Amino acid sequence: MAESASSKVLVIPCSGIGKVHGLMAREATYRVVEGLEPETSDTLCLALLVKGDEEAVAAVRTRPCITIDGCPKLCSYKNVQLAGGNIAESVRVVDAFKGHKGAQPGTATELAGDGWTITDEIAQQIAARVRELCGGEEQ
Amino acid sequence: MAERFAVLPCNGLDKAVGPLAREIALAVVEACQGELVCPVLFNNLPARYTKALELPLIVIDGCGTRCATKLAGEHELKTARKLQVAEALKLMGESAGESLTPDAQRLALCRLLTERLLSAPEEGTALDSEAAFAEPVEYATVTHDKFIFRIPRQGYLFNENHCWARLAGNRARVGISDYMQQELGDLTFCELPEVGTEVGQFDAVGSVESVKAVSDIISPVSGRVVAVNPAVAETPEIINEDPYVHGWVAELELHDLESDRALLLEGEAYLALVRQKATDYRP
Numbered sequence: 001m002a003e004s005a006s007s008k009v010l011v012i013p014c015s016g017i018g019k020v021h022g023l024m025a026r027e028a029t030y031r032v033v034e035g036l037e038p039e040t041s042d043t044l045c046l047a048l049l050v051k052g053d054e055e056a057v058a059a060v061r062t063r064p065c066i067t068i069d070g071c072p073k074l075c076s077y078k079n080v081q082l083a084g085g086n087i088a089e090s091v092r093v094v095d096a097f098k099g100h101k102g103a104q105p106g107t108a109t110e111l112a113g114d115g116w117t118i119t120d121e122i123a124q125q126i127a128a129r130v131r132e133l134c135g136g137e138e139q
Numbered sequence: 140m141a142e143r144f145a146v147l148p149c150n151g152l153d154k155a156v157g158p159l160a161r162e163i164a165l166a167v168v169e170a171c172q173g174e175l176v177c178p179v180l181f182n183n184l185p186a187r188y189t190k191a192l193e194l195p196l197i198v199i200d201g202c203g204t205r206c207a208t209k210l211a212g213e214h215e216l217k218t219a220r221k222l223q224v225a226e227a228l229k230l231m232g233e234s235a236g237e238s239l240t241p242d243a244q245r246l247a248l249c250r251l252l253t254e255r256l257l258s259a260p261e262e263g264t265a266l267d268s269e270a271a272f273a274e275p276v277e278y279a280t281v282t283h284d285k286f287i288f289r290i291p292r293q294g295y296l297f298n299e300n301h302c303w304a305r306l307a308g309n310r311a312r313v314g315i316s317d318y319m320q321q322e323l324g325d326l327t328f329c330e331l332p333e334v335g336t337e338v339g340q341f342d343a344v345g346s347v348e349s350v351k352a353v354s355d356i357i358s359p360v361s362g363r364v365v366a367v368n369p370a371v372a373e374t375p376e377i378i379n380e381d382p383y384v385h386g387w388v389a390e391l392e393l394h395d396l397e398s399d400r401a402l403l404l405e406g407e408a409y410l411a412l413v414r415q416k417a418t419d420y421r422p
Contacts, residue, residue, distance in 0.1 A: 015150050015179040017161055022177075026152070030239050043239075045157065047150030047206040050182045075179045109165050 008042040009088070009130045010059060013068040014076040015046055020105050021070030021093040024119045027111065028068060028093075031123035037130045050079050060085030064133045066126055069093065089129050096122050144168075144219065145194040147176040149207040156225045156235035159249055160201035163224065166253040167197060178210055185214060195219035197256060201235075203397045221309055222256050226396055230306055255308060272307055276383055279410050283417035289317045290410045291383055296400065297409035298341065300357035303383065304403070306396070311360050312387040313344055318413050320382045323349040326375035331367040332389050338362055340399045345388050347378065360399045362391030 013029045016022030033041045048056040060080050066089040067076040077090045096118050097103060105115030148164035151157035168175045174191035181188050196216055200207045200223045211218055228234055233248055241249065278289040295303045296311075301319035304311040320326065328348035338344050343355035344364070367389050371377050378386035393399075404412065 013152070015152075015177045017148065017151070017164065017177050018175040029152075034239055043153045045150045045152040045154075045206070047152075047178050047182075047210075048204065050179055051206055051209055053204070073180060073183075075177075075183060078183070079179065109169070 008040055008063065009037075009133050010044050010063050010065045011041050011068065011126060011130070012044050012046055012049075012060070012065055012076050012080055014070050014074075016070055018108050019070055020108050020111070020115065023070070023108055023111060024093045024105060024115060024122065025068040025070040025076075025091075027116075028119045028122040028126060031120065032126050032130065036123060036127035040134045041127075041130045046076055046079055049083050049085075057083050062086070064088040066091060066129060068122070068126070088133055089126075091122060091126060093118075093122065096125075143171050143194050144173040144197045145176055145188070145191045146173055146197045146199065147178060147181065147207050147211055147216070148199040149201050149205070150178055151201050153239075154202050154235070155237055155239060155241075156228070157201040158239055158241055159228075159235055159245055160199050160222075160224045162241060162246065162249040163222065163253050163256065164199050166249065167199075167256060170253065170257055173197075178207055181214075182210060192216060197221070199224070199256075201225060205395070220256060221392060222252060223309060223396075224252065226393075227252055227308055230308065272305060272312060272384075272387075278383075279406065281410065281414045281417050286321060286417070288321065288413050288417060289383070290406055290413060292406045295383070295406055295409075296359055296403040297406075297412075298357060298359040298403055299412065300341075302357050302359055304359040304391075305383070305387070306393075309393050309396075310365065310390055311362065311393055311396075312390045313356065313358050313360065314387045315347060315354075315356055315378060315382055316409075316413075317382050318416065319354070320347075320379050320386075323347060323354060324351050325349055326378050329371045329375040329378065329388065331369070331372050332364045334364050334367060336364045338364060338389075338391060340402065344391075347375065356388055358389075358391070359403050360391060360396060361394040363394070364389050365392045366390040 011029050013025035016026035029043050033043045061084050065085045065087050068091045069076045070093045103114040106112035146164045146167050148160050151161035176188050197220045198207045198211050198218050276291045281288045295305050297303050301316040304313050326349050330346045332344050338358045340361040344358040345356045368387050
């Protein structure tokens with residue numbers, strides 16, 4: 001059943017620009033909100049949140065959020081937390097590399113085969129969590 | 140090699156235009172071997188980018204929220220060049236589409252906007268008038284007795300002070316309308332603003348004087364003056380002869396066209412205003 005926009009899980013990646021891990025966070029988000037779980041998930045621009053946009057702040061406080069961070073600075077997690085967001089899950093791209101020793105993910109502008117493989121795994125992990133948060137049977 | 144820039148884009152995520160801003164930012168950085176400024180990290184740790192921001196700065200916004208511009212403003216960064224992708228696409232008669240993943244057509248538009256951004260002129264010089272403002276102008280006319288008033292059909296915005304803004308990318312040229320120049324009569328003097336002046340919407344951006352009266356030129360748009368037209372200061376009658384093209388007064392780098400536009404008239408609406416005014420016209 002389709003969820004209303006106001007009840008969709010928010011998948012919030014870091015800015016994801018300038019580093020390959022950030023690009024993977026962004027692409028995984030798109031995979032989830034446009035492909036795997038378009039009816040139950042949505043994304044939100046982190047810059048809106050850090051600039052204090054009222055709608056963005058209200059959204060992270062009232063809807064379950066999954067943050068995805070490329071690098072250890074954890075911009076997404078920290079800023080959603082700072083805004084009083086309801087963080088149901090925090091995902092780190094670097095953690096997904098643990099099962100892929102020596103993987104070559106690509107560059108900050110273009111993912112290579114390994115990069116897409118790991119991105120798809122992250123996306124599947126997030127999609128499963130979205131389903132769980134929406135009352136599904138996953139995980 | 141091209142001049143190096145620091146590039147501050149918006150986050151570019153949750154609207155279709157956002158990923159286009161990101162594509163352009165990455166392409167600019169690659170082309171000029173510049174420095175990319177992550178907007179969120181910059182907001183949290185500005186010191187991280189102290190060195191990068193010694194370079195001239197390009198600010199790229201996707202949507203009208205203009206997060207990157209706001210961020211630059213809050214940190215008092217001087218902006219060398221600026222692009223708002225949604226507005227630029229609109230001026231090109233294009234749109235960002237619906238998908239967060241740009242298709243080939245949108246990527247081609249990104250390449251075009253990247254080239255434009257990197258080839259933008261230095262402050263103090265007008266955009267290449269042969270290119271950016273060279274589109275031929277098609278006029279509608281209002282006739283009253285022996286008087287004929289011309290109004291450009293497209294590409295111009297007007298205020299009710301009979302001043303216009305002609306748009307090209309994130310810049311606009313401003314001047315006075317044919318109706319106003321005829322009402323004033325032969326112009327004897329045109330005062331230009333100084334390059335670098337910040338102009339709010341409906342602020343004076345210069346003045347014109349005729350044998351009948353002195354009148355401020357009320358800017359339809361907000362922005363920073365990046366060029367002026369010295370020809371009209373030397374020869375004000377250019378404005379009488381060709382008010383909409385060669386009679387431009389100042390060129391502005393736009394601050395917030397989307398907001399400004401709400402208080403302006405398109406060609407058709409201004410035509411109706413002039414038609415109404417023309418019935419009372421006493422030269």
